[in-house]
Amino acid sequence: MTNTRRAGLMLVAPATLFIAIGFLLPVFVLLSGAFRLESGWTLSNFTDFFADPLYREVFFRTFRLGLTVTAVAALLGYATALAINDANPRSKGRLVALLVLPLMISPVARTYAWLVILGRTGFLNVALTSVGLTDEPLRILFTEWAVFIGLLQLFFPLMVLPLISSLENMPRDVIPAARVLGASWLAIFWRIILPLTREGLVVGGTLTFVGSLTAYVTPAILGGSKVLMLETLLYQRVSVANDYASAGVIAVILIAMSVATNVMLKRLATARGGR
Amino acid sequence: MRHAGRALLVVVMLFLVGPFILICLTGLSGGETLAFPPDGLSLRWVIRVFEIESFRDSFALSLTLGIGATLIALILGIPAAYALVRYDVPGADAIRNLLTAPIIVPGIIVGLALLRHLVIPSGLGVTLALFLGHTALLIPYAVRVTAASLQNLRADIEDAAILLGASRIGAFVRVTLPNIKNGIMAAFIIGFITSFNEVPVSLFLTGPGVATLPVDMLLYMEYNYDPSIAALSGLLALMSLGVVLTAERLLGLSRYV
Numbered sequence: 001m002t003n004t005r006r007a008g009l010m011l012v013a014p015a016t017l018f019i020a021i022g023f024l025l026p027v028f029v030l031l032s033g034a035f036r037l038e039s040g041w042t043l044s045n046f047t048d049f050f051a052d053p054l055y056r057e058v059f060f061r062t063f064r065l066g067l068t069v070t071a072v073a074a075l076l077g078y079a080t081a082l083a084i085n086d087a088n089p090r091s092k093g094r095l096v097a098l099l100v101l102p103l104m105i106s107p108v109a110r111t112y113a114w115l116v117i118l119g120r121t122g123f124l125n126v127a128l129t130s131v132g133l134t135d136e137p138l139r140i141l142f143t144e145w146a147v148f149i150g151l152l153q154l155f156f157p158l159m160v161l162p163l164i165s166s167l168e169n170m171p172r173d174v175i176p177a178a179r180v181l182g183a184s185w186l187a188i189f190w191r192i193i194l195p196l197t198r199e200g201l202v203v204g205g206t207l208t209f210v211g212s213l214t215a216y217v218t219p220a221i222l223g224g225s226k227v228l229m230l231e232t233l234l235y236q237r238v239s240v241a242n243d244y245a246s247a248g249v250i251a252v253i254l255i256a257m258s259v260a261t262n263v264m265l266k267r268l269a270t271a272r273g274g275r
Numbered sequence: 276m277r278h279a280g281r282a283l284l285v286v287v288m289l290f291l292v293g294p295f296i297l298i299c300l301t302g303l304s305g306g307e308t309l310a311f312p313p314d315g316l317s318l319r320w321v322i323r324v325f326e327i328e329s330f331r332d333s334f335a336l337s338l339t340l341g342i343g344a345t346l347i348a349l350i351l352g353i354p355a356a357y358a359l360v361r362y363d364v365p366g367a368d369a370i371r372n373l374l375t376a377p378i379i380v381p382g383i384i385v386g387l388a389l390l391r392h393l394v395i396p397s398g399l400g401v402t403l404a405l406f407l408g409h410t411a412l413l414i415p416y417a418v419r420v421t422a423a424s425l426q427n428l429r430a431d432i433e434d435a436a437i438l439l440g441a442s443r444i445g446a447f448v449r450v451t452l453p454n455i456k457n458g459i460m461a462a463f464i465i466g467f468i469t470s471f472n473e474v475p476v477s478l479f480l481t482g483p484g485v486a487t488l489p490v491d492m493l494l495y496m497e498y499n500y501d502p503s504i505a506a507l508s509g510l511l512a513l514m515s516l517g518v519v520l521t522a523e524r525l526l527g528l529s530r531y532v
Contacts, residue, residue, distance in 0.1 A: 083284050
């Protein structure tokens with residue numbers, strides 16, 4: 001082994017060992033626990049988990065929310081990114097700053113604001129009843145809607161920012177050229193913008209989807225025990241019932257979804273980019 | 276089309292930023308419970324935040340944790356980033372994947388794993404596990420941001436220093452390090468903010484009198500429905516904005532994010 005290779009190994013060793021022993025090892029032991037009972041290796045923790053209708057509901061709800069948040073964020077995100085990309089450079093800089101700043105603020109603070117807006121005596125209900133649109137306060141808080149709104153606001157910047165940077169890399173005149181040649185807006189979006197910004201969509205989509213699936217703060221504050229998602233269910237099972245079997249199963253599901261989404265979407269992005 | 280685009284931007288930005296304005300106003304309420312519009316304006320809940328002892332303790336813990344974990348992550352991450360950029364490290368791809376693993380593993384699993392398989396069997400304190408978990412979480416950021424700054428720096432200025440008689444370490448400390456200083460400071464700020472705002476890793480790592488500030492806020496709001504959390508949220512938002520805007524002005528933080 002040459003000198004620089006040895007020096008390189010020595011330099012990466014501390015960080016690598018730290019993560020391997022202090023991080024991956026405990027996680028690995030936890031995950032393997034999901035496949036064990038005192039009697040030995042088994043899948044019965046999983047079959048028990050999915051036999052419970054409440055847990056199944058939480059599982060499907062988590063997916064449903066993840067998918068709808070990602071889809072709505074992508075649609076709204078494209079419209080927003082296109083509008084920002086069209087703005088003059090000065091206001092563009094300001095708009096991008098407005099997208100980045102919320103990312104630096106505590107998710108607890110960001111989510112708590114929705115409690116103030118969506119609650120029974122919150123801003124929205126006060127506004128709606130005072131203009132006479134509703135007589136009774138709307139019950140939004142502790143429903144899937146509240147969690148959806150909270151997640152959308154939390155992850156929207158992570159969807160839009162990669163879209164903006166892919167739009168910036170797109171040649172400026174392809175859209176005017178397509179229009180001159182008579183393409184409809186739908187055709188322009190579907191056949192030009194979408195293929196050319198695929199990478200940004202994949203990055204933003206991964207961050208939003210995995211972020212929503214593994215969110216804790218938003219469902220905890222806005223959903224409570226009525227709208228459990230996988231992470232809030234995990235927390236509840238451990239802190240209320242010491243139920244490590246279900247917790248292990250949820251951990252395996254969460255990590256599998258996170259790794260699978262990351263790997264799959266990375267493949268998708270490079271497969272297209274390679275052509 | 277232009278007008279539609281502008282209208283959309285106004286709605287989107289209101290959706291993103293509007294809630295902050297509302298929460299700041301709510302935090303300035305003079306009333307007893309959380310409501311909008313607030314019952315008159317006063318600073319009583321802002322003052323109250325500083326009087327709640329558990330918030331003072333958890334703020335101190337989060338501050339120490341944010342600074343400490345980021346520093347350890349940088350001390351471990353800078354050499355790794357340097358080796359990955361400058362040297363031909365055997366198994367570099369595998370090492371890169373390993374070093375980004377903490378971003379992919381959901382935080383709540385990390386917290387639970389550290390609690391069950393480190394804190395409980397070893398009897399080590401929860402605080403130590405917090406430092407461990409946060410450091411692991413921040414190493415990927417430290418490596419990525421430092422590696423990006425190193426890639427933008429010519430490797431031959433270091434060779435020149437060595438040719439002129441500096442040792443390898445001397446060349447790194449006196450030539451390379453000053454040139455990537457801004458990148459490292461940006462990594463520090465990003466790391467600190469990430470740790471300070473982090474919830475899932477810290478969620479299970481609580482004990483009697485030990486909780487990070489965001490976890491403490493979650494625990495507090497389970498039993499209290501007063502404007503103090505709104506006041507504290509507003510203060511934290513202003514604090515983050517202050518840090519980020521200062522960093523942007525001094526370092527151009529956005530180049531590193």
